[in-house]
Amino acid sequence: QITLKESGPTLVKPTQTLTLTCTFSGFSLSTRGLGVGWIRQPPGKALEWLALIYWDDDKRYSPSLKSRLTISKDTSKDQVVLTVTNVDPLDTATYYCAQQGGIAVTSGAFGFWGQGTMVTVSS
Amino acid sequence: SYVLTQSPSVSVAPGQTARIPCGGNNIGSKSVHWYQQKPGQAPVLVVYDDSDRPSGIPERISGSNSENTATLTISRVEAGDEADYYCQVWDSSSDPVVFGGGTKLTVL
Numbered sequence: 001q002i003t004l005k006e007s008g009p010t011l012v013k014p015t016q017t018l019t020l021t022c023t024f025s026g027f028s029l030s031t032r033g034l035g036v037g038w039i040r041q042p043p044g045k046a047l048e049w050l051a052l053i054y055w056d057d058d059k060r061y062s063p064s065l066k067s068r069l070t071i072s073k074d075t076s077k078d079q080v081v082l083t084v085t086n087v088d089p090l091d092t093a094t095y096y097c098a099q100q101g102g103i104a105v106t107s108g109a110f111g112f113w114g115q116g117t118m119v120t121v122s123s
Numbered sequence: 124s125y126v127l128t129q130s131p132s133v134s135v136a137p138g139q140t141a142r143i144p145c146g147g148n149n150i151g152s153k154s155v156h157w158y159q160q161k162p163g164q165a166p167v168l169v170v171y172d173d174s175d176r177p178s179g180i181p182e183r184i185s186g187s188n189s190e191n192t193a194t195l196t197i198s199r200v201e202a203g204d205e206a207d208y209y210c211q212v213w214d215s216s217s218d219p220v221v222f223g224g225g226t227k228l229t230v231l
Contacts, residue, residue: 037220047158047166047209049220060219063124096165100213108213108220109156109171116165 002026004036004097004114011120012091018084018119022097029055029075033105036080038071040093041116048093052100053080087121094118127210127223134229135200143195143226145210153212155193157186160225161206169208170195197228205230 008020022036029036037052051071052060061069070083084091094116103111128146135141145155155173158166168177170186173193183198197204210223 039222046225047160047211047222049211049222052219062220103168103171103177104175107156107171108154109168109211110158110166111168111171111177113165113167 002099002102002112004099004112006095006097006114006117008095008117008119010118011122012087013123014088014121015086018087018091018121020082020084020095020097020117020119022080022082022114024078024080024097024099027099027102029053029073029078029080031055033101035100036073037098037100037110038080038082039096039098039110040091041096042090042093045093050095051082055101089121091121092119125212125214125221127212127221129208129210129223129226131224132227132229134231136231137200137202139200141197141200141204141228143197143208143228145193145195145223146191147193147212148191150193150212151188151190153188153214155186155188156211156213157195158209158211159204159206160209166209200228200230202230204228 004024035054038050053071068085073080096116097114098110099112157170159169160166173188174186207225209225
């Protein structure tokens with residue numbers, strides 16, 4: 001059974017750095033073809049992809065946020081970490097992590113999602 | 124960067140067929156994935172690679188993709204289908220993941 005769960009602060013002040021952790025089970029991120037991504041959703045708005053890390057440590061970022069994002073993995077802990085620097089109230093959103101490649105190795109679909117964690121940026 | 128365009132809303136009566144389009148430049152050359160999201164819940168994958176269904180997704184939900192439009196089709200619509208639906212593409216090159224703006228399906 002594949003599960004993912006996001007954790008991190010619920011409230012962050014503007015200009016601070018936000019660190020989110022995705023802890024997963026039921027698969028290993030050292031398995032060829034798999035990836036874990038971060039997607040966020042501001043209240044009442046659409047999904048926005050942020051970053052993706054692959055089994056071979058290849059990393060991809062949203063062009064519009066690339067300068068503020070860092071994604072990393074700890075295979076031994078089954079965790080993926082996302083940092084967002086210099087946060088702003090516009091970063092207020094529910095942040096999801098999701099597995100890519102588990103439904104079909106060559107597919108870019110996110111087949112399994114965490115429940116999401118709400119982050120508010122406010123002074 | 125690549126853009127996916129979705130209509131904000133679609134309404135359909137119970138028992139009828141809902142068609143939710145997703146537009147993109149030459150989207151027919153890409154693999155399109157669809158997600159259903161109900162209020163307060165995480166998205167759920169309902170169609171991947173244009174027309175495949177994950178385990179547990181009913182056959183009345185289907186997808187197609189051609190030229191500049193991909194379409195999610197829900198036959199015999201039920202009240203429980205009321206949700207937001209998002210299309211997504213993946214390109215392993217420059218912009219690997221793009222989501223559409225979402226379509227709210229209302230069951231009348």
